């Protein structure tokens with residue numbers, strides 16, 4: 515019954531499309547550029563009714579004619595892979611595939627590469643800049659495969675060691691006010707000495723992802739959100755197609771980009787309804803993979819407060835782990851990391867999960883809306899007051915210097931609560947071996963939070979290596 519309903523709705527949509535001169539499946543080929551038109555056929559025998567419904571609405575709103583060309587003369591004859599997400603897992607995966615002569619396109623909904631290894635820059639009136647790593651603070655290395663990647667990045671000058679002084683604040687009645695040298699933050703598994711194991715990107719955390727792109731030259735489509743997928747079984751050429759639209763324009767019609775031999779997704783959100791929009795994976799016809807991703811526990815949330823002070827914050831530590839505090843979990847002096855701008859003392863404060871959940875209250879506000887900016891204003895105030903009281907009252911330090919800038923950012927999905935893999939399973943793959951999922955939500959970190967970057971990078975690497983393996987066994991193009 516659902517299948518008939520799907521076909522009935524499809525024919526209704528076609529009729530509407532015809533009357534409004536928007537092209538759709540079954541209409542004259544000339545309205546569509548080759549690949550895009552070929553990708554809009556839907557075979558009722560091979561697709562579930564639910565996928566048909568989603569695909570039909572996706573494809574029928576996809577803009578005619580304007581499908582961007584993806585085949586350049588150099589890419590002709592190469593295998594093509596679409597990577598959804600330009601964080602560390604996506605860029606490591608794209609880099610590995612490009613090295614092996616694949617034609618890779620990375621679709622990234624954000625303004626640039628990095629994902630949660632992110633860096634914000636603000637220009638000051640005096641011409642200097644302040645920068646903040648408002649996602650991952652540093653990462654550790656435990657696996658030899660990641661070690662060799664990190665060594666390469668160190669040689670390229672995009673990664674260095676953070677030699678800052680780490681401290682912890684127990685914040686209970688007996689020990690309040692006594693900073694203690696931090697051992698628990700240090701990684702359990704290290705390459706040489708414990709102290710050498712905190713790595714950061716240079717000059718920002720996102721430098722690693724940018725470096726991978728500039729070394730290998732894979733194509734990146736920034737500010738481009740993937741909203742759906744069309745399975746090769748519904749494509750005349752037997753290839754994957756992606757529906758994409760500008761991420762800042764949620765009301766825009768999606769455009770189809772076609773001709774991919776494989777797809778790699780790197781974010782759990784493609785399997786989830788976010789801001790009321792359907793999960794992009796619903797339309798892909800990869801039900802097993804979709805179910806697995808949807809079985810993940812909800813990710814933990816955090817707020818990050820970026821603060822630049824006119825002078826140095828009067829405490830002797832560069833990074834603090836704050837225990838049992840209602841608002842703050844971590845504080846890092848960004849300006850103590852290598853190759854950072856030093857014009858102001860720049861700090862990144864991370865909230866606790868409880869503080870974030872109590873403010874988000876089960877409903878993510880959409881960035882750019884008044885509701886969202888009001889929320890961030892309240893967070894700036896709340897987190898700053900908490901830091902001020904921690905430094906001045908709990909630690910008994912001198913008053914904080916005046917601030918130059920205070921900006922808050924919400925991470926709706928900061929960390930996976932529990933990655934899906936068991937450690938041995940480093941990525942997920944659909945039965946057809948053409949659709950992959952990788953990232954920190956698959957591979958558990960070895961060293962707690964500071965091992966997430968490593969887990970994500972290894973997950974992307976392993977997915978790429980499986981694609982290489984599978985295509986070596988497949989007949990040549």
Ligand SMILES: Cc1cc2nc3c(=O)[nH]c(=O)nc-3n(C[C@H](O)[C@H](O)[C@H](O)COP(=O)(O)OP(=O)(O)OC[C@H]3O[C@@H](n4cnc5c(N)ncnc54)[C@H](O)[C@@H]3O)c2cc1C
Pocket residue numbers: 598599600601602603604621622623624628629630631648649650651652653654738739740741780781783784794816818864925927928929952953954955963964965966967968970
């Ligand atoms: C506040 C904070 C502090 C952290 N601290 C540490 C730390 O100290 N050490 C550590 O190791 N780890 C830390 N982490 C975790 C670490 O940053 C992540 O585990 C790692 O960066 C994840 O990389 P990824 O490639 O799996 O995912 P991401 O970096 O999230 O990349 C996924 C990308 O996909 C994009 N995307 C999603 N959906 C779509 C779509 N539909 N279309 C197009 N693009 C899409 C996203 O914009 C994103 O860029 C921290 C994270 C946060 C938020």
